[in-house]
Amino acid sequence: MDEGIERLLKKGRRREAFEGLLDAYEGKVFRMALMFLKDRGRAEEVTQDIFLKLWQVLPAYDGRAAPSTWLYTIARNTCLSALRSETLRKALPLDWITEPQAVETGTSGVWNKMQLAQCLERLPEMQRDVITLFYLQEKNVEEVARMLDLPGGTVKSHLHRARLALAAMIKE
Amino acid sequence: MDCRRAQEEILEFIDERRTNGDELDAHLAGCEQCRGLLETQSALDRKLDAVLSPPALSPAFRTSLRKKLRREPLSVWPVFLPDLAHWVGCFVATVLCIALLPFSSGVVMFTGLAVTLVTYFFQSVLQGSLEALEDEK
Numbered sequence: 309m310d311e312g313i314e315r316l317l318k319k320g321r322r323r324e325a326f327e328g329l330l331d332a333y334e335g336k337v338f339r340m341a342l343m344f345l346k347d348r349g350r351a352e353e354v355t356q357d358i359f360l361k362l363w364q365v366l367p368a369y370d371g372r373a374a375p376s377t378w379l380y381t382i383a384r385n386t387c388l389s390a391l392r393s394e395t396l397r398k399a400l401p402l403d404w405i406t407e408p409q410a411v412e413t414g415t416s417g418v419w420n421k422m423q424l425a426q427c428l429e430r431l432p433e434m435q436r437d438v439i440t441l442f443y444l445q446e447k448n449v450e451e452v453a454r455m456l457d458l459p460g461g462t463v464k465s466h467l468h469r470a471r472l473a474l475a476a477m478i479k480e
Numbered sequence: 481m482d483c484r485r486a487q488e489e490i491l492e493f494i495d496e497r498r499t500n501g502d503e504l505d506a507h508l509a510g511c512e513q514c515r516g517l518l519e520t521q522s523a524l525d526r527k528l529d530a531v532l533s534p535p536a537l538s539p540a541f542r543t544s545l546r547k548k549l550r551r552e553p554l555s556v557w558p559v560f561l562p563d564l565a566h567w568v569g570c571f572v573a574t575v576l577c578i579a580l581l582p583f584s585s586g587v588v589m590f591t592g593l594a595v596t597l598v599t600y601f602f603q604s605v606l607q608g609s610l611e612a613l614e615d616e617k
Contacts, residue, residue, distance in 0.1 A: 338535075359545055364552065439528070442495075447495070471494065
């Protein structure tokens with residue numbers, strides 16, 4: 309995918325390259341924004357801002373990094389900037405997650421989304437970000453690593469710690 | 481295989497949906513604690529899967545984005561403009577200082593300082609203009 313977009317950019321076919329990036333990455337970028345901002349409407353607005361910025365800077369693409377890596381950098385910076393200006397991170401709960409539904413635990417009892425959201429909130433920030441993004445991005449460790457600009461091994465390590473911590477909380 | 485290694489394998493298995501290796505299967509057959517971990521982690525994975533299902537963008541997303549894109553002209557201000565102003569200022573200051581070398585050191589230092597301040601002013605103005613343009617978008 310990225311090679312095709314890169315070729316289009318080298319040929320100066322900016323609009324087609326932009327459409328390709330939009331088709332391939334709008335959902336991923338939206339879910340990344342959602343992980344950072346925790347608010348569906350705001351995440352959608354920020355996703356639009358990210359693609360607008362991408363459109364603006366596309367002529368300056370120099371081919372040093374893959375277009376998607378470039379896009380993720382813009383996305384990360386825009387999300388962090390939105391977070392800083394709105395201080396949403398600490399204020400909002402994980403209220404965008406799917407509707408309440410009883411989910412069985414492996415041990416006993418029934419867990420609903422609020423309980424799981426509370427457990428996620430108790431995780432250290434990086435572990436929470438990684439495990440949330442992992443499930444939002446269809447369980448792709450490499451994609452999460454690129455989005456957060458972390459090595460794949462580090463992502464896995466945070467993911468495993470988060471899994472063990474969540475299991476321990478459930479058992480409490 | 482010891483329990484520590486088995487635990488790592490189990491977490492890898494949950495991440496990547498790889499089938500358990502024979503070595504892990506053999507360990508699980510004889511280790512209740514690791515079997516328990518696999519069961520707990522599989523249940524947690526299913527739960528997270530159910531609760532953190534990827535949401536979709538609203539149908540109006542693209543329409544709204546395209547409207548905004550139509551209003552977006554290409555940036556006519558190159559982003560490297562402040563840097564360019566800085567380097568041009570440095571060049572002018574260097575040339576002036578060399579040209580003024582025969583004069584007293586006070587004159588040279590004053591000229592260097594004056595050009596640096598003027599350059600800094602222009603660089604700040606350009607940077608501010610670019611940021612204002614960015615904010616307007």
